[in-house]
Amino acid sequence: MHRPLPLRLLLLLFLLLAGCGVPKSQYDAAVADGQKARAEKTESDAKSASLAAAKQAELDDAKAKLAEAEGKASATDDATRAELEELRRQKAAAEARLKLFEDFLAKFKKMIEAGKLDITVRRGQIVLALGTDILFDTGKTEIKPDGKVALGEVAEALRGVTGRRFQVAGHTDTLPIKTKEFPSNWELSAARAVAVVKLLVEKGVKSDAVSAAGYAEYDPAQGNATDKGRAKNRRIEIVIVPNIEDLVKMPELGRPKEPVKPKK
Numbered sequence: 001m002h003r004p005l006p007l008r009l010l011l012l013l014f015l016l017l018a019g020c021g022v023p024k025s026q027y028d029a030a031v032a033d034g035q036k037a038r039a040e041k042t043e044s045d046a047k048s049a050s051l052a053a054a055k056q057a058e059l060d061d062a063k064a065k066l067a068e069a070e071g072k073a074s075a076t077d078d079a080t081r082a083e084l085e086e087l088r089r090q091k092a093a094a095e096a097r098l099k100l101f102e103d104f105l106a107k108f109k110k111m112i113e114a115g116k117l118d119i120t121v122r123r124g125q126i127v128l129a130l131g132t133d134i135l136f137d138t139g140k141t142e143i144k145p146d147g148k149v150a151l152g153e154v155a156e157a158l159r160g161v162t163g164r165r166f167q168v169a170g171h172t173d174t175l176p177i178k179t180k181e182f183p184s185n186w187e188l189s190a191a192r193a194v195a196v197v198k199l200l201v202e203k204g205v206k207s208d209a210v211s212a213a214g215y216a217e218y219d220p221a222q223g224n225a226t227d228k229g230r231a232k233n234r235r236i237e238i239v240i241v242p243n244i245e246d247l248v249k250m251p252e253l254g255r256p257k258e259p260v261k262p263k264k
Helices: 007-020 024-070 078-107 109-113 145-159 185-202 227-233
Strands: 118-122 125-131 165-171 210-214 235-241
Touching (some): 024 078, 078 109, 145 185, 165 185, 185 210, 185 235
Parallel strands (some): 165 210
Antiparallel strands (some): 118 125, 125 235
């Protein structure tokens, strides 16, 4: 895959080209490459800032709800105290998710800028997405050398995340496959997810914290009408699975209370 040259190298190249009397077409191509690199970096920075802002808004909302409840401090009944405790718990969970998201942005900054990985938030979950074109050859499940290096960096970061589970999800575009090994994209996407799970475990991620799933072409990130859209859909996602207690406090399960008998 062609990647734009680093900006400093491009600037040096411009000066050399200008001083050596090279053809104008080559000079224009170098200038265009530099402009493309600058535009892609700006787009990456804007995307990261937008996602961080969304997580910050989630935290601000939790803080606002807690402040509103604390404003009712004059009430001392059990229901109000329980509501305050639940809001404090939600605020702490939102702070933890925001910190995890910001940590991932920092750890994967180089991979994001190199176009190897995207960090997104889908359905309220933090998702690390790697294009399968980096990881696999067409119709194959053996991870390529460059893919192993990329997944090694991901594994290093995941090892530092405690108390979380990760689901590795394989996705394809809509182009069909029908081989003896892979009768459909279901088998291909699932097998690729399993291959990634095995490598992550080999690199030190706890085996009881990771699972695999295959979605075939049925959970696209973009449309499949263009080559660019299909390339985005051919991906491996590593989903940071939220703890259920972070989402909703489950009611206590047990024997139902005896109904209060009316006084005679």
